[in-house]
Amino acid sequence: MLSSLSPHLPIIQVVLPLIAAPICVIFRRTGVAWLIALVVSWLSFGISIVLLEQVISNGPISYLLGSWPTPWGIEYRVDILSAFVMLIVTSIGAIVMIFAPNSVHMEIPPDRTYLFYTMYLLTFTGLLGITITGDAFNLFVFLEISSLSSYVLISLGAERNALTAALRYLILGTVGATFYIIGVGLMYQMTGTLNITDLAERLPEVASTKTILVAIGFITVGIGLKLGLFPLHVWLPNAYAYAPSVVTVFLAATATKVAVYMMLRVYFSIFGTKMFSALPIDELLLILGLIAILSMSAVAIYQSNAKRLLAYSSVAQVGYMVIGISMVTTTGLTATILHLFNHAMIKCALFLVLAAVFYRIKSVKIEDMAGLGKAMPYTMAAFIVAGFSLLGVPLTVGFISKWYLILGALEKGWWPVAGLIVVSSLLAVIYFWKIIEIAYFKPRPEGAAEISEVPLNMLLPIWVMVGSNVYFGMNTDLTVSAAMSAAKSLIGGAP
């Protein structure tokens, strides 16, 4: 039974959450919906591990939908990069679902919680679909599945600002997605194909035509909007700040990562590195990335809401990934892919802590966090370790990605860039320390309600995430080798 299923794992990976979503609606029961979401997330996590193992030992998997041969049918293609990103998404999903019930039941009205799980499953479907599909238009469809459902997720936030944040994200997100299909349409016009592998083969003939150059421009802006690439990030801080805590955790850890994946896929698997000699995209990305890491870290310092602060930090961190891409070298891409994985773990842990804090004190304003170091010692200790990882302290994952990023900059001889990278990580020290000082050195306000630690099913996911921050910071075998071989295939794979 199992062995007969195994060749179909790529499609099961996408269809499983897709089918599970309406089932949640049928039951209309919070508990059942949660259980379904939990089981599906963990099954997907298992499938991702199996797929990654298969890819590492046997090379890329190609799955033809309905057995229609490419380039006519839709191909699902799992290579090391997509397997790796899928592992990120599903592991975060699996962890978040364990954490979710308490937090969700507190923040979302009980008659709507089953819809939360439905929407979560749809977002999950969309994100997995993006990583797994080998078809440029199919990618758009999944992009919209994940986007539409995430707008709903954000609008579930308790404050009314969540509604406007969701609508603004909807408008910009739709513009971005539309830009993307304009680009895909122009490519189709020139090549007559939508399959990514096929596109890569046919594009070089027409690569220097204006149509293709325009297509690159549209796609870059389109993905840039999804990515929160400076200055297209304006939707992101509010969306993260006002969404329900669990949603913020999930989206911050996965959605932008998948957008980075899209960027890598389009640039390197479709256009190939030659694109950068036709258009100065790499220079553009470098400049935007540098502005992002400096200005957004600086803006983060002045935030009074911890979730917003971390949201700005996320925009800055996307800057690091983009800088890695702009190097167009194996080391640079390794840094990007590593940071994809590492930053997902870092931000997941940090936002989980904030979700736990919100669960107890009903606020994530920094000033309200006074005295939490004593009141919630295990939660706040997790915050410190995860924060160290964000700063890039050795023995945490953050150090690994920073190491490769600086190394990549030095390989290119980009001295100032290396310098600016460290400067921005020092800015991160400032905004992170702001929270620590208040949590540890300020006493709880007089007369504030007694608070205790969060329950174990919240603490455990937090510490699992923190633990993996440290574990993968010391044992870098899996992450570095996967990132490196993915980077190599991206650089050398396309003509």
Place this chain on the structure above:
Amino acid sequence: MQLPVEIPGLLNYWIVIVLMMVGFFVVISHGNLVKKIVGLNVFQVSVFVLYITMSKIDGGAAPILDDAIKNYSNPLPHVLILTAIVVGVATTALGLALIVRIRDAYGTIEDDEITNQERDDA
């Protein structure tokens, strides 16, 4: 007088560009949220036209299997755009639903008034 570009042949593309710009302009410039959604729709429709236009070939017939027909227009973009239309409808529906909720919460659907209220909150 000869025009610098051949209008009739590229008319559709000009329409695409005009629609795109109009739609985009409405999204950016209008403060009314419903109008923004309308603009978004116009913007998306321009892309539909782009896809449909490119599928047409000179003298191509409808793609129906028949011995008499030698030249087909490409059916694939039509199919793609069917999907895109569905996505567009869903987006519009969701956007309008959000606007209804926003009106409940803020009592207005004007962007700048909402921004003012949000500033007062903070």
Place this chain on the structure above:
Amino acid sequence: MPENTIIWSIAIPLLGSIGILLTGKIANLRETITLITAVTTFLVVGSLTPTVLDGARPSITLFEFLPGLKITFTVEPLGMLFGLIGSGLWIVNSIYSIGYMRGNNENNQTRFYFFFAIAIASVLGIAFAGNMLTLFISYEILTLCTFPLVTHSGKPEAVKSGRTYLGILLGTSVGLQLLAIVWTWHATGTLDFRAGGILDGKVSGAAVSILLFLYMYGIGKAALMPVHRWLPAAMVAPTPVSALLHAVAVVKAGVFTVVKVIVYIFGFEFLSESLTTNWLVYVAGFTILAASIVALRQDNLKRRLAYSTISQLSYVIMATAILAPLSVMGAVIHIAAHAVGKITLFFAAGSIYTATHKTEVSQLNGIGRKMPWTMGAFAIASLSMIGVPPTAGFLSKWYMLMGALSVEHYFAIGVMIISTLLNTGYFIPIIFNAFFKESDHKDGHDDNHGEAPLPIVIALTATATGTVLLFFFAGIPLELANQVIGK
């Protein structure tokens, strides 16, 4: 197996820290565990000494961190000496801590002992690091785990000082040192400490100067001006922290790293060929004099000692930067000599505070008669700082001077002579006033006090004795120093 001993010497303080945490509720048991851990650590570290003196360099690799980059611990003479000092003085300091923390009714004592033990583990990690990456990791851990010690009181001024402390130490290490390390790795493909250095032939020209600059200012713990401000800031910590960490372990970790980098990363010959260390001699010389002059003007005793430390640290840097074998030997011995001397001075400062709650130099008139042991130890240690025989400070200064003479570096010689005068200027008045002036009863402090609690007196007497003993029995440090310069 010496290899396993290395691991144990780092693991024991870590295990001890867990023990401290578990027994936190029972103060006596907790302190017993601290003491046992300290003694065991010292014995384990000490057991490595004969092996190293025999010329062996035991090494152990824990795991591969990044492809080609390993977490490795290797014991070589310099690290051996530093490890011995750190772990040895921890025993004395633990005794002292017990007296001090109880005498002053400090809060959160469990947290204090816990982070202290971790700090010692990371100091040993620095001492035994087999490559620059391992060293850097231990270095950063040391910064982070001493932060709760600096801000121990939790008062606003402690928080503010903590900010300076962390800001400068993290800023320099991440901003400059990490950059230098990645550059070194990029240029050479290795980060191992090797005799003769690894950079020879791999970088040249201005790059050598820039790299040296990045390293020297990246090692903020060495307190080269202008990145010295964290050290006076750290003085808000309880005195045992200032004594062991900010007079011995942390600052010595800084200069130790400086010596390591110059000797094992750059290599002597490479540096003397490329003639890039001259600026370092001048900067270090300036730091020595400037810090001494600032020390003269400080009325707060601990701050005066802190500036004295800054000045003494630059002795080590300057002596190393001269690149004469004898002066490097002097630098190595100075790490040991200054350690025992300065810890005694801080012990004395803490002893005065515990007994009288006095913190200012101007309040100390006549105190010598009421606290003869404390002020006696203070006097001996001061003499060592100045460099008067028979104290350890004479020994190191002698070698440093000889080294400077051998290469005819007159700037360095001049700096040493002037700074000796300045040292005299800021230490001798304290001793004189303490013993020969009448106390003036004006400051409202209760003068009905005697000596500090017994553990404090025992500790400071022991280190003062050590200062003298190190002069007469300098065999092991000298032999280790000899091996560092490759004789």
